[in-house]
Amino acid sequence: xxxxxxxxxxxxxxxxxxxAGPLHAIMDLNFSVRRGGTLGIVGExxxxxxITMLSVMGLLPRAASVTxxxxxxxxxxxxxxxxxxxxxxxxxxxxxxxxxxxxxxPVLTVGVQVTxxxxxxxxxLSRRAAMDRAAELLExxxxxxxxxxxxxxxxxxxxxxxQRAMIAIAVANSPALLIADEPTTALDVTVQAQILDVLQRMxxxxxxxxVIITHDLGVVAGTADRVAVMYSGRLVEEGDVTTVLAAPAHxxxxxxxAAVPRIDRGNTRLLSINGSPPPLSNRPKGCAFHPRCSxxxxxxxxxxxxxxxxxxxxxxxxxxxxxxxxxxx
Amino acid sequence: MPFLVLGIVTAAFVISHSTQGDPLVSILxxxxxxxxxxxxxxxxxxxxxxxxxxxxxxxxxxxxTGDLGTSIRTKxxxxxxxxxxxxxxxxxxxxxxLIGSGMGIVLGVLAARFRDRAxxxxxxxxxxxxxxVPVFWSGLILLFVLSVKLNWIDGPGRxxxxxxxxxxxxGFLTIDSLLxxxxxxxxxxxxxxxxxxxxxxxxxxxIISRLVxxxxxxxxxxxxxxxxxxxGAREGRVFFHHALRNALIPTLTIIxxxxxxxxxxxxxxxxxxxxPGIGSYAVDAARNLDYPAIMGVTIVGGLAFLFTNLxxxxxxxxxxxxxxxx
Ligand SMILES: Nc1ncnc2c1ncn2[C@@H]1O[C@H](COP(=O)(O)OP(=O)(O)O)[C@@H](O)[C@H]1O
Ligand code: SF4
Ligand SMILES: [Mg+2]
Numbered sequence: 001x002x003x004x005x006x007x008x009x010x011x012x013x014x015x016x017x018x019x020a021g022p023l024h025a026i027m028d029l030n031f032s033v034r035r036g037g038t039l040g041i042v043g044e045x046x047x048x049x050x051i052t053m054l055s056v057m058g059l060l061p062r063a064a065s066v067t068x069x070x071x072x073x074x075x076x077x078x079x080x081x082x083x084x085x086x087x088x089x090x091x092x093x094x095x096x097x098x099x100x101x102x103x104x105x106p107v108l109t110v111g112v113q114v115t116x117x118x119x120x121x122x123x124x125l126s127r128r129a130a131m132d133r134a135a136e137l138l139e140x141x142x143x144x145x146x147x148x149x150x151x152x153x154x155x156x157x158x159x160x161x162x163q164r165a166m167i168a169i170a171v172a173n174s175p176a177l178l179i180a181d182e183p184t185t186a187l188d189v190t191v192q193a194q195i196l197d198v199l200q201r202m203x204x205x206x207x208x209x210x211v212i213i214t215h216d217l218g219v220v221a222g223t224a225d226r227v228a229v230m231y232s233g234r235l236v237e238e239g240d241v242t243t244v245l246a247a248p249a250h251x252x253x254x255x256x257x258a259a260v261p262r263i264d265r266g267n268t269r270l271l272s273i274n275g276s277p278p279p280l281s282n283r284p285k286g287c288a289f290h291p292r293c294s295x296x297x298x299x300x301x302x303x304x305x306x307x308x309x310x311x312x313x314x315x316x317x318x319x320x321x322x323x324x325x326x327x328x329x
Numbered sequence: 330m331p332f333l334v335l336g337i338v339t340a341a342f343v344i345s346h347s348t349q350g351d352p353l354v355s356i357l358x359x360x361x362x363x364x365x366x367x368x369x370x371x372x373x374x375x376x377x378x379x380x381x382x383x384x385x386x387x388x389x390x391x392x393x394t395g396d397l398g399t400s401i402r403t404k405x406x407x408x409x410x411x412x413x414x415x416x417x418x419x420x421x422x423x424x425x426x427l428i429g430s431g432m433g434i435v436l437g438v439l440a441a442r443f444r445d446r447a448x449x450x451x452x453x454x455x456x457x458x459x460x461x462v463p464v465f466w467s468g469l470i471l472l473f474v475l476s477v478k479l480n481w482i483d484g485p486g487r488x489x490x491x492x493x494x495x496x497x498x499x500g501f502l503t504i505d506s507l508l509x510x511x512x513x514x515x516x517x518x519x520x521x522x523x524x525x526x527x528x529x530x531x532x533x534x535x536i537i538s539r540l541v542x543x544x545x546x547x548x549x550x551x552x553x554x555x556x557x558x559x560x561g562a563r564e565g566r567v568f569f570h571h572a573l574r575n576a577l578i579p580t581l582t583i584i585x586x587x588x589x590x591x592x593x594x595x596x597x598x599x600x601x602x603x604x605p606g607i608g609s610y611a612v613d614a615a616r617n618l619d620y621p622a623i624m625g626v627t628i629v630g631g632l633a634f635l636f637t638n639l640x641x642x643x644x645x646x647x648x649x650x651x652x653x654x655x
Pocket of ligand 2: 288294
């Protein structure tokens with residue numbers, strides 16, 4: 001069992017109820033996260049990144065139907081009763097969210113929320129001991145004057161401080177897996193790097209594996225070792241960060257990379273893919289990306305490409321760059 | 330605040346003096362109205378020979394010394410009449426408030442928990458009946474069925490008609506009897522209080538339960554609820570520790586507003602249940618065109634409304650850490 005990944009997601013399919021019939025939010029998704037590793041999940045807004053990781057946490061609304069397999073530390077956790085899952089959440093796997101302004105309960109002090117995370121998983125921990133531990137946690141995520149801060153309410157914290165506190169809550173029980181859903185999107189540019197830095201430090205210090213959800217490939221480049229690119233509920237490219245960023249194989253990844261501002265190009269104007277992702281209710285046949293793809297052919301409009309090895313990566317495209325280079329005239 | 334009070338006083342004065350009837354008729358009776366000397370004497374006695382403006386300033390001047398004038402009907406100082414009757418009304422309104430908001434909160438929380446299931450529909454119906462059926466109707470029906478037909482509870486009044494009311498300490502019979510450790514009296518008072526308080530409280534249950542339900546559903550969709558689940562909180566804890574507190578904050582305002590409704594509703598309830606409070610006093614005063622009494626009651630009602638608003642604001646600030654108490 002040495003090589004078994006920490007998190008193994010197989011054939012994950014999520015169906016949400018919709019006004020005009022069920023919506024297939026996630027289709028046949030496969031990926032894994034190794035112990036201590038960092039996976040970046042990238043894709044435009046609406047591609048299903050949050051739903052994917054919420055289904056790992058078992059936090060989707062009841063009405064959602066989730067099938068496939070989610071194995072955490074070798075154990076199947078998909079379909080576990082909620083009480084069992086609650087025992088894992090915050091203990092073995094934790095999650096932080098995009099907007100720290102709304103992710104903290106406004107009527108409870110920060111101290112109450114940090115100690116809650118500790119005391120929910122350790123009934124024997126006294127209030128006082130939990131407070132001591134909470135102060136240490138705030139210190140680890142570089143919140144100055146932690147004792148005083150614990151007594152304050154979330155609205156007395158800045159956005160960056162709140163996200164630090166959310167990280168402290170998430171890592172309170174040294175989980176094996178930390179999911180960060182767009183942890184910097186709602187923050188000032190100056191604060192973004194600090195939050196990513198805190199996350200990296202936590203990963204090294206606690207040996208946890210990190211899944212960073214982002215729509216910004218720049219964030220992935222700086223933090224992740226693996227990257228999974230999602231489009232319209234499917235994985236379209238997955239591989240080693242350096243490989244994927246240096247030689248992207250999927251036209252969508254190429255488009256995303258072109259949208260990253262780079263100083264080494266004279267022109268810093270954002271180049272982005274034309275159009276926007278399709279709504280779940282009206283997903284194009286074949287490759288869902290074909291209306292926006294500059295190299296689409298007839299087959300793309302009828303046959304959905306499946307994931308195939310291209311070099312060291314997995315790519316779902318009929319005409320991937322790299323592999324196609326040889327066959328293209 | 331002082332301007333609001335003055336506004337209430339002025340409004341009360343204008344409204345009560347714009348009625349058609351002549352108070353002299355109720356002072357003197359029809360027959361003596363033909364005797365000009367008696368009429369003139371009565372006018373002088375009650376200050377009705379002065380202009381309205383003069384009457385107004387005299388009234389406001391007296392008010393500053395706590396003098397609400399003399400009731401035409403009871404011939405007692407209005408302030409004394411009101412003070413003896415106020416506790417009965419306060420006891421009724423407070424009990425109605427407890428029952429109304431208690432039922433409203435419980436129904437609203439359960440309706441949110443069992444959204445679109447049978448309980449949700451039941452609570453919607455219960456709320457609708459309570460807020461759309463007039464108090465005098467539901468009061469009469471319940472009084473008739475529970476007291477006359479089934480004999481489960483005692484009839485109207487604060488106590489049995491044979492019971493001699495004890496000397497007042499707070500004026501709240503339930504509290505006074507407990508202070509005296511008189512459990513029999515407490516039971517009797519509680520039994521008489523229960524039905525009118527329920528009828529009155531039921532009328533505000535609807536709006537409170539609907540608001541609590543909507544507010545709970547809104548709160549449950551917030552990110553911090555997801556975050557609480559993500560750290561391992563079970564559903565019960567999520568519901569009561571994380572959601573309920575937040576959901577009750579907007580409810581405080583509506584509970585405050587309900588007080589105003591209860592004060593008006595008390596007038597009808599007291600009449601039906603022969604409750605010796607301000608409400609029935611107001612009805613008697615109105616029937617007899619007893620201006621000083623009508624004005625006194627209006628002013629006290631207005632002050633009560635201002636006071637509840639103030640209390641609501643303070644409670645709001647205490648309950649919501651984002652609002653600081655200045
Ligand atoms: N509760 C829901 N009901 C219906 N559709 C939903 C729901 N939540 C999300 N979606 C849809 O699912 C798709 C994927 O959403 P999400 O995972 O949040 O995307 P991402 O995190 O990549 O921006 C979007 O099209 C979104 O509109
Ligand atoms: S399958 Fe076709 S349409 Fe889809 S990304 Fe590849 S080339 Fe473009
Ligand atoms: Mg998202």
